[in-house]
Amino acid sequence: MSDIVDFQVVMGALELGIIPPDWCVDQALADMSVQDALVCKRKFRKVVRKARKKFGHVEPVGVKLPAGLRRKLAKRVCAVKGHKLLQ
Numbered sequence: 001m002s003d004i005v006d007f008q009v010v011m012g013a014l015e016l017g018i019i020p021p022d023w024c025v026d027q028a029l030a031d032m033s034v035q036d037a038l039v040c041k042r043k044f045r046k047v048v049r050k051a052r053k054k055f056g057h058v059e060p061v062g063v064k065l066p067a068g069l070r071r072k073l074a075k076r077v078c079a080v081k082g083h084k085l086l087q
Contacts, residue, residue: 005079008078008079008082008085009021009078009082011078011081011082011085011086012079012081012082012085013074013082015085016043016047016077016078016081017039017040017043018043018074018078019040020075020078021072021075021078022075029041044074047074048065048070048073051074051076052065052073055076057069
């Protein structure tokens with residue numbers, strides 16, 4: 001079952017245009033061109049912002065979520081998107 005969920009996360013991330021949250025993000029960004037890396041980072045922040053609103057992680061203005069929680073939220077969105085793609 002875990003392999004299916006991992007596949008859904010990867011498919012969802014690729015559909016959203018971000019690096020899958022479970023991968024080594026620093027290495028993947030280093031392999032991209034500077035412009036592509038900026039676009040990918042921007043898309044990731046957008047996904048996290050939408051996930052915070054959707055899943056109720058509303059923090060006070062100016063409070064930054066820890067990296068682990070941001071990746072967890074992005075992974076959840078990617079899994080949902082991947083699940084919809086594979087149906």
